[in-house]
Amino acid sequence: METTGWLFDLYPRQDRMVLWFLTAAGECRRLEDGFPYCVYLGGAPVRLRALAGEARRRGWVRRFWPARGRDLWTGRELPVMALELASYAHLPRLRAWLGKLSGEAPVYNCDLDIAAYYLYTRGLWPCAWYDLEERAGRLQAISPREEQFALELSVPPLTTLHLGLTRDPLIPLGAGNGLSLGWEGRELELTAPDAAGLVAELGRWLRRADPDLVLSDWGDEEIIPPLTRWSRDYGVPLPLDREPHPVPREFRGARSYFSYGRIVYQGSAAPFYGRWHVDQRNSFFFREAGLPGLVQVARLGQMPLQQAARASPGTLITSMQLARAAADGILIPWRKGEPERFKTAAELLVIDKGGLTFMPPAGVHFSVAELDFASMYPAIMARHNISPETVDCGCCAGEGARGPRPTYNPPPHPLPQPLKGGYVAGRVGAAGPDFPGSHKGLGGGRGGRGGSVAPWPSPHNLAPEAGYRLCRKREGLVPRTLRPILALREGLKARAREVPAAEAVQYKERQNALKWMLVTCFGYLGYKNARFGRIEAHEAVTAYGRDKLLLAKEICEGEGFQVLHGLTDCLWVKKDEEVANAELEELCRRISAASGVKLALEGIYRWIVFLASRQDPKRPVATRYFGVFEDGSLKVRGLACRRRDTPPFVRRAQEALLKRLADSGATTPAELAALRPELEELAETFRGRLKEGDLKPEDLVITRVLSQTVADYKVDTPAALAARQLKNAGIHLQPGEKVRYVHREPKRSPKELRVQASPFLEALEDYDAKLYLELLERAMEEVLVPFGKQEVG
């Protein structure tokens, strides 16, 4: 039977993949597809045969055969042995055994997520329409009806059920907290005499609505785990899944990890089978980019949507690289998870030069233009072919002064070709004895050109400063992955500009999701343990970045502009006389052409303020500024209102002042100066409200992230005190989790009284008004001082 379906959900079960499709008619269809997991072993053929034979004798491997695959580092084709697993369940044991062979035989494709490996191998991606052929619940053939990188997403209507808690998520469900449910515009609290009754009640709703998507707040950790436990304990069925067979349901995977120099907490996951459960509070991409962004990254990352919901941008971009590698017939090296050792000071000195900064003169400036390089680092990687395997590669050695002698000349990488056809069960290359992806031919690049990025090869293949040589013969895996993302992001941004505001939202969300993947891709180059990381590549990118910002500065100055400030990929410039828009556009065009990366006019500020350091008011700081563009819109960076540890009341007060500045239309020094009395008056009303003491506790809450467990704190900071209060109430926060509190008594008072932790704020009678006045004063000063506010006595 032939149908058309939207690939919705997928997961492995026993030795097959289960796929769920939504049809145009609104039905959902479950299909199975046999997919044997193949691991590849390199090394001497005789030894390989012996190892493969041993794995088969142990029952882990059903069959094995000689195959060929491409080495990531050299681009060379290698003879390998393909081992087809007897069952997915054997993977951990086979992996452990192969791990002990360390060095003897390189192991490839052995640590991939099964669902993702299936998608890479079949050349499929979730959240897209396919023509299907099925027989008796088995998938026979499948081919896509749309491009993976298409500008338009066609999402079928999804039946959505909302789940949430009626009170603070730190209060356990059933112990003071209730379950709220939303469906078809209705919003209600589920009531039941006991836990079993609550499970039954939710069960009725799930059967009635049969939702495709359960969108929850705190579902992963606070709702689904207790409900599942009660369902088991009291024998009340809870139809979370559409999958008719029993599914594994354990709530593991909560962890605190170190990222970007800070601790992050990721809660455990509670995925459903055959429908989606997305916990909005436990999903980076949902938070940043909404459902459209999530659908976008699931499709590009070739990862089931519920996994993408919990994934970091790093996981997504890595998945895209793995998909690219698989499609190009590249053997995927095993990433063994050894934590990165701490870098020595000397290493840091070499690596961490980072972005270039020109210091701004603190104070107000008028008619300043901001020029930004678009996606600078990813564009550099694409433009200059920077990838772990292209930095000082073996194949181009000898052309420059550095590097080893040439040993091997691989064929040039084939040009990208569009994806055609699809998967047909039983056809060569689908799942049989052949290398994954090789049926599509090498380099089946599906993306277009890189949008704002000049095409590779670039004439400049010697990185500035360190002088690494970049491969001229093969385009690297990272640039090949990035190019179509850059192109799509440009397309989405352009689309968002040309459609009405309401429609533009989804394009903006999708491009924002891509932005995060692009940013992370650069970071991963510098991470030793990233699968496709290499520190020299990271260095080369930042060196090119500094080079281009400097080049841009020189061109600006050559054209008679004064460069006020520069920060990694942005420049703030002005001229004494009036500058026409066209002149700036022309300047950008010149710099774009000279640097190979698109520089765009972000806007012209009527005025902009660069703030001075609080510690040394004579000194400017690079990352704190605010200003108003010609169209009256504000741009604010680094001020109190941008910090998450600023209480809402202080944030709103600062925002009100900024808004008044923007709405006033003031353009000249005199007009700005005339606003001062009005702003002072506004500030005074906020001070008055604080002194009156009738603010709600919620307006004064400070949110901070815990960097360690309560016991590890050496200093009794307010956050540590609040976390200790919660601990005494039986609520245990992990490093990386947020703690929320209100300052109650002054600093020198007994420690138990200094702060009051949320959610125990109802009982709060008073707050430390002096401290909040101080916070408010600082926020007011940030805005007022540049306009000549006198210090208050």
Next chain:
DNA sequence: TGCCAGTAAAG
């Protein structure tokens, strides 16, 4: 007052 632990921001 100075030191340092702790935390957050822009890119």
Next chain:
DNA sequence: CTGCCTACTGGCA
């Protein structure tokens, strides 16, 4: 899928 630099605050001796 564990990657900074810098500015700043607040506790504490």
